[in-house]
Amino acid sequence: MHGRGGEGWTMPLPGGAVTYHHDLAAAVTAIEADARRNPASGDTATGGAIAARTDTAARELSGGRRTGGTESARSDFGHRHPEAPRWVLADAAHDYPPLLNAGARLDRCRDLRLAERILSRVEGREPPAVTAESDPDAGTLFEREPEPVDGPALLVRLQATWLDQRRRAAAAAIPGLSTLLAAESAGALVAAEMSRTGVPFDRGVHDRLLRDLLGPRPTKGMRPRKLQALADKVVDAFGHQLNPDSTKQVLAAFHAAGLDVKNTHSWELSSVDHPAVEALKVYREHARVWSAFGWNWADAWVSATGAPGADADPGLADRGRFRPVYMVGGADTGRWGTDGGGALQLPHAVREAIRAEPGWKLVAADAAQLEPRLLAAISGDQAMIAATAADDLYTELAPRLGGERSKAKIALISAMYGGTAGDAAQLVQLMRDRFPAAFHRVESAARTGEKGGLVRTWLGRTVPAPGERWWQTLNSEDGTRAATGRGRFTRNFIVQGTAAEWALVLLALLRRELHERGLGELVFFLHDEVVVHCPAEHAATVGSVIEQAADAATRTLFGDLPVRIPLRPKVVDSYSEAK
DNA sequence: CGGGTGGGCGCG
DNA sequence: AAAGCGCGCCCACCCG
Secondary structure, three states: OOOOOOEEEEEEEOOOOOOOOOOOHHHHHHHHHHHOHHHHHHOOOOEEEEEOOOHHHHHHHHHHOOOHOOOHHHHHOOOOOOOOOEEEEOOHHHHHHHHOOOOOOOOOOEEEEHHHHHHHHHOOOOOOOOOOOOOOOOOOOOOOOOOOOHHHHHHHHHHHHHHHHHHHHHHHHOOHHHHHHHHHHHHHHHHHHHHHEEEEEEEHHHHHHHHHOOOOOOOOOOOHHHHHHHHHHHHHHHOOOOOOOOOHHHHHHHHOOOOOOOOOHHHOOOOOOOHHHHHHHHHHHHHHHHHHEEEEEHHHEEEEEEEOOOOOHHHHHOEEEEEEOOOOOOOOOOOOOOOOHHHHHOOOOHHEEEOOOOOEEEEEEOOHHHHHHHHHHHHHHHHHHHOOOOOOOHHHHHHHHOOOOOHHHHHHHHHHHOOOOOOOHHEEEEEHHHHHHHHHHHHHHHHHHHOOOOOOOOOOEEEOOOOOOHHHHOOOOOHHHHHHHHHHHHHHHHHHHHHHHHHHHHHHHHHHHHHHHHOEEEEEOOOOEEEEEEEEEHHHHHHHHHHHHHHHHHHHHHHHOOOOEEEEEEEEEEEHHHH
C-alpha cells in the first residue's frame, strides 16, 4: 500500500482495497509520481474523500486487458504509462478544482457522474440526480435518497458505483463505449483545468472595442452614448416613442405603420421596407455586445492572471484571464455547454481582446467541415470518404452536388439537419443519388427517431428516450409534429454527437502531449476548434502537435479507415486573427 | 418582488 | 413555432 501510517484508513473491498487519505492532494501527487517511477505497481489502491483509485480499475482500464483486444488500447489513447492510476471521481467538475488548487494534477480519471449519464441513456433511461449516499452498504452513488457522506463511507460508495458501471458498460456490448467513457472523463479534467488557467484577455483592448462600438462606459442604468443614438434613430423612424428592447412595442409599431409582419426576427424584417429596420438591426447587434459581453461581463468573468509580478507591471495592468465555467456533455449530443461566462457564444466583435501575453503566442486550430467528414466515416460511404482527402470538402464534392460549392454545402447540411426549404429538398435528392450510403445513414437515423427509437453515435452515446408524453400524443397532430421534430433531432444527433466525441479524444490527446512535453497551456475549446497559449518559440511545435493529435483522434475512432479530418493550426497574437 | 417563459440573437 | 441541428444569455413580460 502507498498509504502511509497515520494519514488515513485502508480497507479491503470486493474490487480491491482502497485507502482514504486525509490530505488527498498530497497523496495524488505522491502516487502519480510513484506510478511513473515504478509503472508495475498497478495493484496499489488509494483514494480520498472525493476520489478513489481501485486496483480493479487500474487493471481493467489499462494493462490488464491490453492483450485482449483493441478496446482498452483505444480507451487509453496510446497512453505512455498504461499502468498509471485512473482516479475515480464522483464528479470532476466539483471535485477536481480543489485538487488543482492544492497543486495536484490528475493524469486520467473516471467521472462517475458523466459516465452515469452516458450509461443510463445507453440503457434507455434518464440519469438520476447525482447524490452522495448515506448507507455505505446500500450500493452506488446514484441510488436512494441524497444524504452526504464522506471519508471511508464515500470511498465504499465510489467503489460500488465504479463496479456497477463497469458491469453495465460490459453488458451494453457497445464496442466504443469504454473509449467514450474515458474521453468524457478526460474532457472533465480539461474543462476544470481550462477554467483555472483561463483565456488570456486584455481588458484595455476590450474597453477600446466597446468604446468604438458603443461610446464610453456609462454610469449605471444608462445606455452608452452611441447605443442611445441608435435607439433614437429607431424612435425617429417610427415617429413615436418606444423601447427598441421591447419586442411587443416594436411589433405594434410595425403594425401601426401598416406592415404585416409576424415577428421581428432579422430575417423576417429583411423583406420589409421601412426606415426603422436597418436602425433596429444595428441597435440590437450592438445592444447584445453591451449587455452580454460588455464591461459588466468583463467585471464578472475576467480576473487577474495569477502570474507573479503582473500587478506590479503597468504594461500588464490590463491583462487578465477570462475564466468561464464549462459543462462537459451539457448538450444531449455530448457537446459542451457553458454555465456562466458565455464562452461558447463569444461574439467575433470582442475576440480581439483575447491576446497572447508578451513573448507568447496563441495557436488556434479549427477543423474544417468536421461533421460531413464524420458522416462519411460513420456511414462508410466510400466515395465520400475518398473526398475527405481534399482540404475543402464542399469544393471537392461540388461537381457531384449541384455544380457550385454553395450548393454542395446546402446539400450536405440539409441532409444532416433535415432541411427542406428553398432548393434544399432537390439537393438532398442529389445526395441520395451520388452518396447513397451517407444519405441512408442520416435517413435511417431520422426514421428511427420518428418511431420513438434510440440512435447512437459512433462510440455509443445514445439519444434520450422519448418520454411518456411523447407516446401519448403519437396519434394526434401534436404527435406527428413531435415525431417529425424528433426525427430531425436524431438525424443530426449521430453526426453532431460523433463530432463531439472526436473533439473529446482530440482534447485528451492534446492535453497529455502539451503537458508531457511542457509546450504550453490549453486555454479554449469551442466544439471544433482549440486554442493553445504557448511561448513563441514553441508555437511551431505546438502547431504540429495539434495536427498530430487530430490524426491520432481520427485513428482512435476509425482505425485504418482512410478518412481525413485535418485540423489546421494558425499562430496568432490575437484570437481575432484566427479564421 | 421573484421565478418562469418567449423572443431574439450570439456561437458552432 | 422557425430555413434545418445543438446550445446560453439577455430583455421584456406575465404570473403568483
